[in-house]
Amino acid sequence: MALRCWRWWHWSAWPRSRPPPSGSTPSRSRTPLGFCQQFSTQEQTPQICVVGSGPAGFYTAQHLLKHHPRACVDIFEKQLVPFGLVRFGVAPDHPEVKNVINTFTQTARSDRCAFHGNVVVGTDVTVPELREAYHAVVLSYGAEDNQALEIPGEELPGVFSARAFVGWYNGLPENRELAPDLSCDTAVILGQGNVALDVARILLTPPEHLEKTDITEAALGVLRQSQVKTVWIVGRRGPLQVAFTIKELREMIQLPGTRPILDPADFLGLQDRIKEVPRPRKRLTELLLRTATEKPGVEEAARQASASRAWGLRFFRSPKQVLPSADGRQVAGVRLAVTRLEGVGEATRAVPTGDVEDLPCGLVLSSIGYKSRPIDPSVPFDPKLGIIPNVDGRVMNVPGLYCSGWVKRGPTGVITTTMTDSFLTSQILLQDLKAGQLPSGPRPGYAAIKALLSSRGLGPMGLACLFLGLGEAGC
Numbered sequence: 407m408a409l410r411c412w413r414w415w416h417w418s419a420w421p422r423s424r425p426p427p428s429g430s431t432p433s434r435s436r437t438p439l440g441f442c443q444q445f446s447t448q449e450q451t452p453q454i455c456v457v458g459s460g461p462a463g464f465y466t467a468q469h470l471l472k473h474h475p476r477a478c479v480d481i482f483e484k485q486l487v488p489f490g491l492v493r494f495g496v497a498p499d500h501p502e503v504k505n506v507i508n509t510f511t512q513t514a515r516s517d518r519c520a521f522h523g524n525v526v527v528g529t530d531v532t533v534p535e536l537r538e539a540y541h542a543v544v545l546s547y548g549a550e551d552n553q554a555l556e557i558p559g560e561e562l563p564g565v566f567s568a569r570a571f572v573g574w575y576n577g578l579p580e581n582r583e584l585a586p587d588l589s590c591d592t593a594v595i596l597g598q599g600n601v602a603l604d605v606a607r608i609l610l611t612p613p614e615h616l617e618k619t620d621i622t623e624a625a626l627g628v629l630r631q632s633q634v635k636t637v638w639i640v641g642r643r644g645p646l647q648v649a650f651t652i653k654e655l656r657e658m659i660q661l662p663g664t665r666p667i668l669d670p671a672d673f674l675g676l677q678d679r680i681k682e683v684p685r686p687r688k689r690l691t692e693l694l695l696r697t698a699t700e701k702p703g704v705e706e707a708a709r710q711a712s713a714s715r716a717w718g719l720r721f722f723r724s725p726k727q728v729l730p731s732a733d734g735r736q737v738a739g740v741r742l743a744v745t746r747l748e749g750v751g752e753a754t755r756a757v758p759t760g761d762v763e764d765l766p767c768g769l770v771l772s773s774i775g776y777k778s779r780p781i782d783p784s785v786p787f788d789p790k791l792g793i794i795p796n797v798d799g800r801v802m803n804v805p806g807l808y809c810s811g812w813v814k815r816g817p818t819g820v821i822t823t824t825m826t827d828s829f830l831t832s833q834i835l836l837q838d839l840k841a842g843q844l845p846s847g848p849r850p851g852y853a854a855i856k857a858l859l860s861s862r863g864l865g866p867m868g869l870a871c872l873f874l875g876l877g878e879a880g881c
């Protein structure tokens with residue numbers, strides 16, 4: 407039986423959420439000291455709102471609350487529940503990564519912080535409306551769109567984005583009905599980043615090991631019936647360019663009941679080139695090289711010989727077409743263009759040689775990256791980079807509007823990277839506040855937004871309301 411207590415524990419442990427009673431002053435009524443009563447234009451209470459409750463939103467809020475003694479922060483989130491990809495992205499067998507939730511919970515416990523779930527900014531309330539209600543608005547809504555493969559056959563049943571697959575096993579409501587068919591023998595994952603390895607690991611982990619995690623019961627049931635025996639993880643470039651990290655690779659190598667398939671030919675000449683690369687890349691490549699070329703010890707050889715499942719890395723292959731089954735109703739394979747590398751260092755590009763190779767499979771998961779989407783026409787957006795154009799977190803040409811996290815710098819980097827950049831955005835915002843560059847005079851904050859949402863027949867949810875199974879009106 408999978409344990410999922412932490413999901414509920416965190417909801418129930420969430421300390422507040424009863425919104426200020428209607429008719430109360432526009433200032434906040436939730437602090438025992440009633441700090442908003444000291445509200446004056448000289449000694450202002452900065453009303454700040456953050457859009458998105460992932461790591462970027464929470465780290466921005468944390469820094470603002472810590473470094474300004476009166477700042478009030480409202481976090482708006484479109485899902486019913488907070489924490490973004492920490493809840494719906496991070497793999498269930500990596501519970502230690504989810505420990506950041508404890509820090510976020512501390513932040514939310516502040517009397518000067520409030521979480522408003524079930525509010526889709528850009529739809530339920532616009533960014534100009536938020537800017538009107540608050541002194542500053544920070545956009546931290548992540549990068550939810552997937553890069554499309556843009557190849558024929560991409561729409562065939564059996565082709566999914568890895569992100570949707572992850573959302574499915576992590577309980578993201580919009581992916582609940584994904585129903586991936588795991589009755590095939592072989593799965594292909596396109597992309598060689600950590601998400602690709604997460605997905606491969608979940609597909610190949612003995613289900614009884616996942617029972618101890620908070621994976622959804624529905625996903626666990628499907629994984630118990632899975633017939634997938636081989637997972638290919640395909641990259642356009644070579645072993646020196648993989649985007650996953652050593653921890654995730656080591657987990658794959660040691661995954662119970664599986665053996666790695668690496669082609670020593672892919673590693674020819676690599677030994678010499680390793681010397682030139684930075685240390686983390688060097689250690690990662692050495693591990694790959696050892697796994698591909700060294701004969702395993704007796705114990706490891708026995709382990710591999712008894713393995714019933716396998717995973718393999720295929721290099722220098724770029725997806726060209728998803729191949730249909732004979733009846734055209736299902737994926738049956740992927741046509742890969744063989745590539746070679748051109749250029750050096752960061753500029754290394756994979757170019758097709760003209761050769762192709764067909765890889766039979768019944769499941770294709772695309773893990774080639776993400777991009778943010780524009781959520782409001784009033785906010786500048788760079789469609790090419792898929793981010794909000796900004797300088798150090800200040801949104802270009804829109805005073806009082808900021809951004810942090812993946813929507814600010816693009817969808818790369820782990821939670822600690824997101825933390826650092828969110829702290830920077832918050833610092834910049836506080837600098838602007840000090841320099842008098844944010845709107846002066848009081849702002850109504852949440853009271854104004856609440857009235858707007860009510861007038862539209864919408865009610866945000868706080869955590870306690872959710873726990874009781876009530877909407878805001880019922881609290």
Ligand SMILES: Cc1cc2nc3c(=O)[nH]c(=O)nc-3n(C[C@H](O)[C@H](O)[C@H](O)COP(=O)(O)OP(=O)(O)OC[C@H]3O[C@@H](n4cnc5c(N)ncnc54)[C@H](O)[C@@H]3O)c2cc1C
Binds near residue numbers: 463492572824
């Ligand atoms: C599958 C996957 C696994 C990962 N695993 C790890 C890992 O193990 N370790 C690690 O360090 N990093 C991991 N990462 C990276 C990490 O998750 C990111 O660095 C981090 O989540 C980015 O934070 P963010 O707040 O910018 O975005 P997100 O976490 O995506 O948060 C954005 C939030 O904004 C909300 N939102 C979106 N649109 C709106 C809207 N219109 N209105 C209101 N709210 C909105 C979303 O619902 C979401 O809650 C993983 C990433 C992925 C994709």
